Amino acid sequence: MAKKKLVDDLREYFTSKGKFLSYQEYIAAEDAPFRVQIVKRYVGTWARLENMIGEIVPKSEPKVAPKAKPVNPQITDAVTTKAEKK
Numbered sequence: 001m002a003k004k005k006l007v008d009d010l011r012e013y014f015t016s017k018g019k020f021l022s023y024q025e026y027i028a029a030e031d032a033p034f035r036v037q038i039v040k041r042y043v044g045t046w047a048r049l050e051n052m053i054g055e056i057v058p059k060s061e062p063k064v065a066p067k068a069k070p071v072n073p074q075i076t077d078a079v080t081t082k083a084e085k086k
Contacts, residue, residue, distance in 0.1 A: 010033065
């Protein structure tokens with residue numbers, strides 16, 4: 001098994017769980033796709049696996065996009081009138 005396939009399968013597993021499981025949580029998981037010894041053999045440390053997968057699976061709730069500020073109508077009128085004059 002290649003490291004890339006293992007990491008991709010683990011990425012899908014953690015995505016289905018909704019978070020990156022800690023080492024102890026992964027050991028306790030009944031439905032883990034690989035034994036922890038296999039993961040550590042290919043990846044090295046759990047922290048390295050977290051760095052590989054952490055970019056894909058968010059550690060917390062996704063950030064809510066800020067609301068757009070209403071545009072001041074006076075400013076838009078001034079911009080359009082300058083554009084019309086040219």
